[in-house]
């Protein structure tokens with residue numbers, strides 16, 4: 001059985017002081033969660049979150065990682081640097097990075113490899129644009145993005161990885177994929193992994209849904225058999241909302 005994983009993606013929000021306040025509120029609130037709980041925060045908040053989450057079940061995540069170990073890459077952070085700050089998870093290939101920062105399937109793959117080699121758990125984002133869904137290309141897009149991202153990883157590394165299916169049209173828009181749409185597309189992703197790496201690997205890899213997931217729709221989405229958790233943007237910025245999402249089964 002796959003253990004569900006709920007991860008907050010704070011994006012470019014929260015100063016260290018605000019981060020400390022939010023995590024301090026979450027620590028007692030989510031302590032009985034049955035899922036893995038992660039907050040993916042700006043690098044400037046790592047120290048504050050690490051300190052505030054100490055001894056709790058809240059794990060620290062980053063929002064990107066560079067593929068080189070070190071060198072002349074102004075503004076970038078290496079996997080070893082993240083590890084040294086206590087980071088355990090890292091979001092890779094978020095649609096905002098693909099859209100605004102020229103991220104490609106090739107660079108996503110390089111980042112994923114660098115992350116797993118350093119012992120970080122990648123949260124790999126895939127998802128179709130609105131017109132791609134409307135033209136009937138959703139399955140083709142998510143299969144391609146997924147297999148490109150996983151290229152070169154061992155079976156064990158894939159089993160430990162997390163994939164986040166995030167239809168781009170549902171991110172930050174208030175539009176959510178229906179429970180059935182999300183379940184079906186995640187099923188497509190899992191089948192693609194099974195075809196390439198075998199059923200055992202596909203059965204182990206956790207696939208989240210992301211895109212306007214919130215306290216109201218979390219129960220329905222999490223009741224779907226293929227959905228192993230969520231990547232939460234807007235609703236992860238307020239302690240009561242994120243708590244309700246994390247405690248979806250309570």
Ligand code: PGA
Nearest residue numbers: 171172211212232233234
């Ligand atoms: P949202 O963001 O929950 O605000 O739609 C999700 C994400 O971008 O990961």
